[in-house]
Amino acid sequence: MRRKKIIKNIFSSFILQFITILCGFIVPKYIIETYGSEVNGLIASITKFLGYIVLLESGFGPVIKSLLYKPIAEKNKEELESVLKSSEIFFRNIAKIFILYILILCFVYPLFINGFDTFFTISLIIIISISTFSEYFFGITYKLYLQSEQKAYITSYVEIVATIVNAVSVIILVYYKCDIRIVKLVTVLIFLLRPICQNMYVRKKYRLDLKKVKKVKKIEQKWDGMAQHIASVIHENTDIVVLSIFLNLKEVSVYSIYFLVVGGVRSFSQSLSTGLDASWGDMLARKEYDGLNKKFNTYKILYDMIISIIFICTLVLIIPFIKVYTKDITDYNYIRPVFGYILVLAEFIWVIRQPYNDLIKASGHFRQTRKGAILEAFINIALSIILVNIFGLVGVAIGTFVAMLFRMIDFINYSSKNILKVNPCSQYIRIIIIFVEFIIVFVICRFLNNVLFDSYLVWIKYAFVIFMITLTVVLSINYIVYRKEISNIINGLKKNKKI
Numbered sequence: 001m002r003r004k005k006i007i008k009n010i011f012s013s014f015i016l017q018f019i020t021i022l023c024g025f026i027v028p029k030y031i032i033e034t035y036g037s038e039v040n041g042l043i044a045s046i047t048k049f050l051g052y053i054v055l056l057e058s059g060f061g062p063v064i065k066s067l068l069y070k071p072i073a074e075k076n077k078e079e080l081e082s083v084l085k086s087s088e089i090f091f092r093n094i095a096k097i098f099i100l101y102i103l104i105l106c107f108v109y110p111l112f113i114n115g116f117d118t119f120f121t122i123s124l125i126i127i128i129s130i131s132t133f134s135e136y137f138f139g140i141t142y143k144l145y146l147q148s149e150q151k152a153y154i155t156s157y158v159e160i161v162a163t164i165v166n167a168v169s170v171i172i173l174v175y176y177k178c179d180i181r182i183v184k185l186v187t188v189l190i191f192l193l194r195p196i197c198q199n200m201y202v203r204k205k206y207r208l209d210l211k212k213v214k215k216v217k218k219i220e221q222k223w224d225g226m227a228q229h230i231a232s233v234i235h236e237n238t239d240i241v242v243l244s245i246f247l248n249l250k251e252v253s254v255y256s257i258y259f260l261v262v263g264g265v266r267s268f269s270q271s272l273s274t275g276l277d278a279s280w281g282d283m284l285a286r287k288e289y290d291g292l293n294k295k296f297n298t299y300k301i302l303y304d305m306i307i308s309i310i311f312i313c314t315l316v317l318i319i320p321f322i323k324v325y326t327k328d329i330t331d332y333n334y335i336r337p338v339f340g341y342i343l344v345l346a347e348f349i350w351v352i353r354q355p356y357n358d359l360i361k362a363s364g365h366f367r368q369t370r371k372g373a374i375l376e377a378f379i380n381i382a383l384s385i386i387l388v389n390i391f392g393l394v395g396v397a398i399g400t401f402v403a404m405l406f407r408m409i410d411f412i413n414y415s416s417k418n419i420l421k422v423n424p425c426s427q428y429i430r431i432i433i434i435f436v437e438f439i440i441v442f443v444i445c446r447f448l449n450n451v452l453f454d455s456y457l458v459w460i461k462y463a464f465v466i467f468m469i470t471l472t473v474v475l476s477i478n479y480i481v482y483r484k485e486i487s488n489i490i491n492g493l494k495k496n497k498k499i
Contacts, residue, residue, distance in 0.1 A: 015160060019164060023164070023166070030174045035180055037332045038249045038253070044252050045241070045249060068145065091140050095133055113244070124184065134192050143155050154201060170183055170186070238381055239396040242384045247393070254333075257325070257334060259343070266347045301486070304352065308434045312470045315438065316442060324456055327454070347404075349408050359419055360411065368418070375406065384400070448466075
């Protein structure tokens with residue numbers, strides 16, 4: 001049963017990320033070509049500024065999930081409803097504070113932004129904020145419950161439908177050159193249906209009634225979870241906020257286009273671990289420590305191989321893709337190789353460390369790891385602000401990269417020593433091997449750079465060649481280094497097929 005849920009979660013997450021990436025490439029290009037790079041930069045900037053409100057969430061979500069694993073495993077409905085009620089109260093208070101934050105942002109944000117009418121900017125802030133408000137007020141508690149139940153595929157399917165409907169709607173509205181505020185309002189209304197649908201599903205399926213809950217669960221580690229969440233929020237939002245303040249909206253647009261590619265690849269890679277934190281949390285709740293260690297190591301070998309292939313290809317292909325994607329955009333220069341390479345490596349580090357992060361969350365070790373999270377956030381902000389004035393766009397990417405590298409080391413050390421009870425050296429050897437693979441493929445591909453990228457067809461042909469080279473290099477090196485482990489994985493898969 002556990003394996004089936006994991007497969008469903010990973011499959012649905014793959015589909016969701018594929019649809020999200022596809023629509024994510026289509027929609028912004030229509031917006032840039034119709035409304036210009038500055039409008040696209042303004043939308044990206046407002047979205048990131050609104051993203052900072054989730055700091056008030058205080059990392060509460062992962063803490064709630066860690067508390068749900070035990071009552072779900074024990075089928076303790078009273079305890080379950082008590083935790084969910086606490087979650088509902090907290091997030092609805094966040095939604096109320098969010099309204100105040102929006103009012104402050106409406107007053108302050110236009111002071112930093114030039115080139116747009118104040119009323120236009122304020123109305124766009126209000127429209128974009130509606131979906132975030134609805135998520136906190138209506139949907140996030142039941143979303144956390146479905147994830148803890150190892151049924152994240154339910155929320156994925158709802159989001160897939162919303163994403164497709166939204167993309168079609170936006171393309172139609174942009175084609176007819178509707179006001180960008182109308183376009184964003186339609187997007188908000190479509191995504192407003194997500195929390196409503198998942199709430200209806202949970203209430204009908206599990207018959208949970210939070211109105212009758214008398215005893216609300218006291219959450220012990222919510223402030224410790226805050227540090228973890230701050231680091232995540234800063235990673236997601238700092239770069240664009242710094243660019244908005246210190247540079248201009250066209251640079252924000254450049255960043256947002258590159259992040260469409262890298263963020264899409266990252267999200268797609270994340271789908272490989274969808275639902276696994278819930279599975280590991282369930283194993284820890286049942287005290288299945290040996291099984292967890294074996295499964296984590298097996299998973300990590302496969303995960304590292306797949307992630308390496310994905311990000312090596314991304315490193316080589318990102319600039320050729322941007323050339324094709326922006327060939328009709330003439331109002332600004334989008335070809336920034338150094339920035340693109342650093343951003344890819346920063347997000348690769350974020351992805352490669354994610355299984356360790358999931359393991360820590362599943363264990364509920366928030367207090368023990370908060371110092372590293374705080375330092376990561378500080379490094380990211382400080383370096384980004386210092387370096388943006390020296391290197392511009394590249395500076396914020398360097399700040400993110402250094403912060404990610406620091407935190408990756410912290411995650412590996414803590415999870416290896418305190419959860420898996422193993423020597424972290426083996427994990428660092430894996431990282432070194434991966435970077436050797438990066439260097440080998442990148443050097444080989446430098447000999448193939450005499451290609452004129454004037455169409456997606458040319459890029460796809462080139463991408464296929466790069467993929468085959470990367471696949472050959474990664475599989476060959478991993479088979480040499482991890483021959484025994486890979487043979488055990490293959491034998492295990494054969495046995496399962498026979499069964």
